[in-house]
């Protein structure tokens with residue numbers, strides 16, 4: 001037996017003395033991490049702390065400049081030997097790495113169809129093997145479906161199954177919950193706990209500290225490219241954890257100003273009447289007045305994201321109308337919405353948000369070229385000045401304004417997306433999950449900035465299922481399965497709002513099941 005004990009004590013992964021630079025940026029400096037077999041280990045830190053960089057080193061995507069990396073006591077595989085790396089470690093990213101146009105079966109066996117030699121691929125056999133594999137890991141997905149058609153949750157489960165089928169017993173989850181709703185998170189966590197019981201270890205990265213407490217046994221904190229601490233989660237209170245991440249005492253912020261009551265004659269900046277779009281939603285009416293921040297809350301299938309996108313012109317409504325500052329906006333026309341004064345923070349910064357090879361300055365000002373130079377010409381010095389102000393205002397961590405956005409950490413890219421929406425000086429800002437991927441401290445910052453829009457006499461709609469995003473809103477509208485639900489004034493309880501998002505707003509409202517995002521990482525007035 002002693003042998004088993006010794007074997008179990010060897011970490012599934014151990015990295016030490018790890019440094020990595022990108023040009024002048026030090027992404028990691030003498031960093032370390034160790035994860036025991038079957039352990040659920042969290043890695044947290046502010047945007048740009050070096051978490052994703054560590055992930056790319058642990059998964060063999062990049063090489064460290066210095067340091068050692070061992071898996072179960074053995075040196076890391078040779079760089080480029082993809083199959084060897086896959087047998088050690090797998091990563092489930094927020095943004096899927098699987099190929100959308102291929103079927104689930106093809107994705108599961110991508111790059112290994114020809115293991116049995118030069119035989120042509122036998123599609124029927126491939127599908128059968130895929131079905132077996134999915135069944136083995138209890139993933140209820142049809143292997144003949146295109147990956148593009150799957151939900152984020154199904155895609156993640158397919159990726160986890162694929163990882164395990166390569167023999168990996170260590171999985172990195174890089175913000176896996178960022179695009180899941182409460183029920184999806186619950187199902188993911190149940191799956192992870194099951195796997196953990198079977199001896200699979202995790203490195204779990206999330207900006208939702210409550211999830212760390214819920215799922216993980218240990219936590220490692222990185223700050224400014226360095227390892228700050230590793231501790232049992234149970235031994236570390238929320239404020240201590242935030243303090244380790246920020247390097248500042250987590251003193252409660254001074255209470256925010258109480259929002260002033262709206263003047264009775266505050267004009268409407270947005271009116272949506274009887275809006276409908278496909279199966280997503282119908283009969284949606286809402287109004288936002290100057291000075292208001294209105295929340296629009298709902299789970300993934302509620303249609304609330306599509307409402308926001310339709311107001312921004314991304315979808316063509318089948319019925320209803322959108323008016324901005326009293327003027328009707330042309331249906332399904334993004335430039336028309338923009339010209340009418342709709343600012344938009346999209347849900348997916350990768351698809352709708354940013355031009356990756358362009359600089360921070362260019363991305364922050366893409367929609368405001370007409371403000372920056374005559375006759376559509378962009379004057380670089382003004383662009384830069386404009387961008388610098390944005391960078392300072394939103395605390396974007398970047399070497400300078402001319403850095404390409406692709407070199408920024410995920411959370412900092414999200415801030416550029418918000419900066420760009422604000423740069424248009426919108427009458428009304430439609431922000432979909434604006435704090436997605438943004439760290440605890442920066443969340444406060446972004447939400448305060450959105451509040452400022454209202455204070456300047458404009459309006460905002462925050463579309464989100466995160467209670468912290470909604471807490472600061474003047475009122476919160478809810479949606480369930482494409483229909484409007486109850487509306488809540490300030491002072492709502494988490495349980496009430498969660499229940500409404502889950503379509504249980506009747507007399508049982510208080511008994512809505514527990515939600516993972518109740519924590520107050522962000523504190524408001």
Ligand SMILES: Nc1ncnc2c1ncn2[C@@H]1O[C@H](COP(=O)(O)OP(=O)(O)OP(=O)(O)O)[C@@H](O)[C@H]1O
Pocket residue numbers: 022023025026027045046047048049050051052053054397398406407408409410411412437439
């Ligand atoms: N390819 C790259 N080129 C240049 N700089 C990079 C590159 N990748 C990362 N960086 C820089 O390295 C630092 C660490 O970034 P990293 O993505 O690891 O942060 P993170 O902790 O994952 O942040 P987030 O919470 O925002 O995802 C950042 O300053 C980032 O701008």
